[in-house]
Amino acid sequence: MTLDPLLLAVAAPLCVAAAIALGLPKKLAVPLAYLGFGVPLLVSLWAWASFGAAAKEAHGYAFVTRYSTGLDGFGIALKLGLNGIALPVFVLAGVVGFAAGLYAIQSGAERLKTYLLLLLIMQGGLMGAFASVDVFYFYFFHELALIPTFIMVGVWGGRDRTYAAMMMTVYLTLGAMLSLVGLIAIYVKSGASSFDLFAIRDALSAAPLGTVTQTHIFGILLFGFGILVSLWPFHSWAPPGYGAAPTSAAMLHAGVLKKFGLYGLIQVALPLLPSGLGRWGSTLLVLAAVGNVLVIGLVTVAQRDLKQMVGYSSVMHMGYAFLGIAAASALGASGVVMLMVAHGLSVALLFLLSTSLHRRTGTFDMEAMGGVAQKAPLLAWLFVAATFASIGLPGMANFWGELTIFVALWQFSHWATVVAVAGTIISAVYGLRAAANIFFGRPTETFERVCEASPPSDLAWGERLPAFILLATILFIGVWPRSISVPINAALGAPRAAAAPAR
Amino acid sequence: MTPSLESYVMLSAALFAVGFLGVLIRRNTLVIFMCLELMLIASTLALAAFSRFNGTEDGDVFIFFILTVAAAEVAVGLAIIVALFRARQTVNVNELDSLKH
Amino acid sequence: MDFSTLRQLAAGNAWGAIWPEVSLACLALLLLVLEMVLPRGAHRRIPAVSLLGQLAVLALVLTHLGAPTRPLFNGLIEQSPSGQVMRAFLIAASILVCLLARESLPRQPVPRTEFHHIVLVVTAALMLLVQSRNFVMLFVALETVTVGFYILVSYTRGNPGSLEAGLKYLVMGALSSALLLFGIVLLYGVAGNPALPGRTAEAMQYPALAAFLEANPHNFMAAAGIVLVLAGVGFKIGAVPFQIWVPDVYQGAPTPVTAFLAVSSKAAGFAVLLVLVEQVFLPYEWLVTPVLTCMAAATLIFGNLAALKQHNVKRLIGLSGVSHAGFILLAVIPAAHSQAAAGAVYFYLVAYLLASFLVFGVMTVMSGPDDTRQELGDYAGLARQSPFLAGVLACGLGSLAGIPPLAGFLGKVFAFVAAFRAGHYGLLALAVLGVVVSIYYYFGWIRAAYFSDEPPLSADVLARVRSSGLLLRVVLALLAVGTIALGFYQGPLGSLVSGQ
Amino acid sequence: MEHAAFICLSAFTLACAACVVLSRNTVNGAMCLLLCLMGIAGLFIQLHAALLAFILILVYAGAVVTLFLFIIMLLDMQGGRPWRPRGVEIAAGAVSAALVIGGLDLLALRGRLPSAVPASAEVGASLRLYAYQLFTTYFLPVQVIGFLLLIAMLGVILLSHRARREGPR
């Protein structure tokens, strides 16, 4: 059989992880880890580059391959493939994963091998979750990626890591279980008696479910996935979790893993249950999402701890995504996909830089810093860039997503749009205030003393490289949004999608 | 006239119930154990009655097995009780609660 | 005593068909013989003999999977594909039990050969139990198993805890077998009644009984008999309200016996239950389904809640076992009408076997001479001192919790699908909450092993960890690999359970 | 006449059973059990199952009850603290008794069986029948029982032996 890149991208990290688990010596483990993170990156970039030209199968999927694992009787098989929705997230996983991997390798954490092992498992799971066409494996790989965070937070975590790890895991398991039930419901009710997305789609397009059934199933999925994506008020796991999580785990989780829920809603729930959104979207969902934007936005303003702030801000930005879904239009969904990618990149960058900052200042308390830009200019300007990315400056990827969502949202609800756009002011407030407090002005006495003790240096290459990779991707998408908008548009099949030149 | 099948069944059921009650209310391990034996025997009575009135022999054969099994059970059970008495100097089940919660 | 009798005897009894049981029994006898003939110095070899012998049998059984369905011994037992699976399952379990015993018994002042002997006999009886299609056979095999377990549970008689557990198991077991017996008697009596339609002369045989029940779907005596039989089986599988003995007995019994109880005895119970639900009690679904549903619901709630704040690992694993019974019942209930559901049960059992023995293996290594008092706290620092054992433990607990990519996850998914297909939404909701709660205690255990290095492992535990046998480590590694591999690739087992 | 015998026997048996449960002294309890078994044996005979009655007496009166008595003596409990139920226990007992009796009533009411005429079976024939059944139809269980007895014997030896020399390594 010919070598299948997607399978390679999924298997490479897992195989490296297995090798490390079988007791590879450290000096072999690290180079292999580079391989384990590099292969997915390369594959994802290759897929990105060649997607347009690649031959499309049913439902606009490319690179489709199927491997039987002996569960054909249950309608389960490892079926890999990418469509225009999966591709951007797949690329996101590849890029962020690579950055996180690099950062982890140079972080020199104690028990580094175990750390890399878990991170590799996470990476493999992520690639698999977004590359699998089979709904079962889509969930399977997500859980696979989810669980390592428990141990990573618990072992390498920061403040009250044990509680954070426990709550995060139990809470997320609840969400995951709900969504599993929802997926099973689709599997059974669709009558396809197969988890293969193609089969389910065909079955449902042949005989759609009743509106009531759709609404029920969609509700389960919505709240299951909602918990995973920290939909307000089910977000309580996120801030402490991210506050405690070690950097690479936080990068991968907040950056990529969290997007699984949104991805599931767009890739599975919306197309399969077209009339399921109705009741939820117009009432509960939009209220909750506005809660994300407005309430959590203001809560973010109140934070003093940098990592908490970043955590809350990522919760807030999920609000835009949910609003985009609530808009119940191809346009809104497209915006959400763009925003997912962009937010993933920017929040990962922010987490990375916060840790680098913590290394130099020894604290996450923003009031206790100041004037860091004089000591570490590069760090400062990268952080400012990341901040502006996350507050949606044009030229950065986030802008396009947010803009599209706003445009789509107006059709759905005026007042929600007004609130959402007001949210951009809030994020500017906390983002810029953080930047000003930390980097500009004169250093506080405490920080002066820290500097006496150990004069902080600027970013080392091990920290620069991942940061540059992330920022470069953000800028590239920001300047040239077509690079992901064309496949998204093709996949979400908006009316004149076909007319869109696939350049 | 001969007593009816039901009377036999009810009798054995009553014996069974008495045994069960014994298990419930007694605290002496040996007595409990006797009551358990009583329950087994009670069911054999019903079995015998059934096979007699239904004209099928399986019941009688089954009684044979039951008796044997019961005997073996008694042997092992009494051995355990004795060993436990050696260890704890009691046969009161309420005092044998080192394993709990 | 004329010749025809012997011919009759020869005709009915196809001993060749139950060669695995026979060979296990012979092996058991062989062990006793060896102990008599061999010098005391060579007794250490005897466990090896039993292990090798069982391995040989297991290999042969595995080659004969998928034997055709046919009744044997005048219908006392029946050979069937699922029966073959259970045979292999039980032999594998007994091998692992013997392995654990090999590790832990030497720490106790107790004889070893007899342990292996009894385990072998009990395993053979279990194998007959799961294949039996006749109540007499069922009762006899069941009693053999039960009596064997009385002895095994109180095996370390130097330890009062073990004896107390033995007594508790004795009383509870005897009570439940009495109930079962009375149920059987009622069924036998009502089915043989000449005045009733579909009356049968051989009421002890499943098919005949099923035919009778078909003819009288609403007979109270039959119903009473059925519920009493279910109560008896409920004791074996540890379903609420017949589960109350579980934590005490699990805690008191020697760890290998606990494993034996938790895996083999429970699995056999489920196999019997499946046969009854699928083949015999089908006409009484109006009764069986709601009863089992209530049992399952209660079991799910009780097992998970009781395990939530449990710190003694043996009690914890026992109570989690109760919750697993709930999950399996989820798939048993619809099994009467769906091949896939029955398959789900078997898959779950296999996954449960692998995962449980991973955990029990680690517990055996960690446990001292008195293995009734093993607390979660004793695992602090395990990950630092012995990453291997910690990894194995995490793998096992993860699989029990149902975390991909471990086999346990698939088991749960299949069970959920089965329940959803049958429309038991409420039960499913309970199961989901149960999983969430179970995450708390399973991961609490992992947390104990991984997160906290204080206090470090005590010296003797460390010594045991260091000195744990290579064979056991290899087997644990294999089990872990199996758990993971089964999660990724189910292969023939998958197609078997999915009824293809 | 047969009916009267049945009434007497059953009354006797039930009374003995009650005594087993209620007797304060364990030895008396064992004795009552013995008598109860006698009564059941009598009922067996009335059911034309003389052989079973014989076995019952043999196995139970001969072995089991003796064993019980022996153990009671061994554990030196014939004097022992007599049984004094506490209030809670009495209440619980009463409740459970009520429940059990209710269950019996149910059986009596709902479990009506069309009473059949007892099939006529010869005692001598039934002995022959036994052997036949045991050696043909139920040959496998017989073997299993053999192993059951074997492990039971082993178990008793194991459990009652004083600690062996086979100590920890």
Added chain:
Amino acid sequence: MTPLCAALTVLLAPLLSAAVIALLLGRRGGPASALSTLVSALVAGLALWLAVGGRHFSASREWLRFGDFAISMGFQFDALAALMLSIVGVVGLCVHVFSLGYMRDDPHKARYFGGLSMFMFSMIGIVLADNLFMMFVFWELVGFSSYFLINHWHERREAADAAKKAFITNRVGDWGFLLGIILCYWTNGTVSLSGLAAEHAFSRAVALLLFCGAVGKSAQLPLQVWLPDAMEGPTPVSALIHAATMVAAGIYMLCRIEPIMAPDALTVITWVGTLTALYAALCAVTQRDIKKVLAYSTLSQLGYMVAAFGMGSSSAAMFHLTTHAFFKALLFLGSGSVIMGCHHEQDIFRMGGLRRRMPLTFWTFTVAVAAISGLPGLAGFFSKDAILALAYGASTPVFAILAFTAALTAFYMFRLWKIVFLGAPRTDAASHAHEAGLPVTAPLVLLAALSVVGGYLRLYPAGLSAVFAGVHEAEGGARIVILGTSLVVLVVGAGAALAFYGEGGTDALEERFPGLFGLLVALRASFDAAYGWYVAKVQRRVAIALNFVDIVAIAGAAVRGLAGAVEIVGFGVRALHTGRLGTYVYWFLGGVVILWAYAAGLL
């Protein structure tokens, strides 16, 4: 070279230079400044070439498409764009050159010039944009460049805060702007300028929402607070961004979307502009900081332009924008030169007598003062008269206010002029002040020349004069009135200032009319106070309250509480295992009874 690729070059060259500086020249100031200046020269040259060529063209390229929704990037190069482009080019060039001198010794010169190039890129983007989305993109980008440049001396807390304030205040304006664009898209189905010109769907909401953008960017009431603080940035930046170009972008944008302006919206716009003009002029009177004075005068002049637009003449607005760009840039650069001379002293009362020390600066500055005060013959005179004429025709109160503002303008400008240049030096810094080198003086001269001739419309190339088509001299009686008014206000204002302010190192107004002075100061401070109160008392408290709720109610009560409840139940269930057989058998009894009852159909 076709106009299109010329325009492309104009747009992308600064971006390129910014990128090169950011990536390669981060540490090396010299090459960076050289590169950036050369690029700006190139831009200026091409801009003028395009303007003189007078070739109008438009081109567009689809940038993002989802179904029917498409965002495109394109140029619409017409007279208006040409005019704005050449202003940006020329002033930008002057500022670059000036910066060579002004920032000579700055350690982060490279970053500074990178920022300038970035700004040029963004600004030119706004100028050339052919649709509102693209305009919004670059709109935000100029905001970012402004943030970046104000923040140049970020070790000064004030600078950092000012930058933050500028960006956030602009965000508030952009909130309306973006909503306006979206609403415009859904109502008109298009956001391309040409499309809108064809549409003529007058919508008050759209007009006002879009105007919010102008309010933010052009610092109109009530969002004017950021501009004075923005003076924390280097002076050339103030000249380029906060006087000549970026703040004028608001007016430019309004002129671009003139077709969809609803009449009643225009009235609002007029009044906002008028009040801003008055308010800012009043504030300017009390300032001691030379740059703050100029900042407030900028506000006031922007108010004029907005008012002019509001009164329906984009030509007048653009005309004043043009002349203002020249003389205000000149003023700022002049003040920059003064500040350099006085070793970064900005308090006018610590200067004085610079006429002798810095003659060139003095004369150019004088030209600018005269121009802004509307001395006949200079640029400011014509443009301001055009606006006054409009106001005279439109509404009397507006006319009165604007006239009064003009008087105030003359007053505070001459106050500044007198205190800074005349009299004797009050500090030795001032006494040792000296003229800086050619890079500083050359731009002054160039801009002075432009401020002189900028008012004569027939001097503008044909391509540009089209913009001013709507500028009419008032006729007949009106003409006399306007002329008279402007002369009177000039004389009164200037005379009052010259007479009133003495040689002393203190503010005469403060001494003689402390009440009035205090009133004016309070007026200036009122807005900051209001916003400060909102941020500190409202927003912060709400945020903290919500944070409390989030932690206590959701994370605490809901999540931890639920977990705790379950744990308690767990303890209870665990306690059921009493360890006594006596209790365990009752479980069996219960089970059997329930099952039995169920079988009997009792349950």
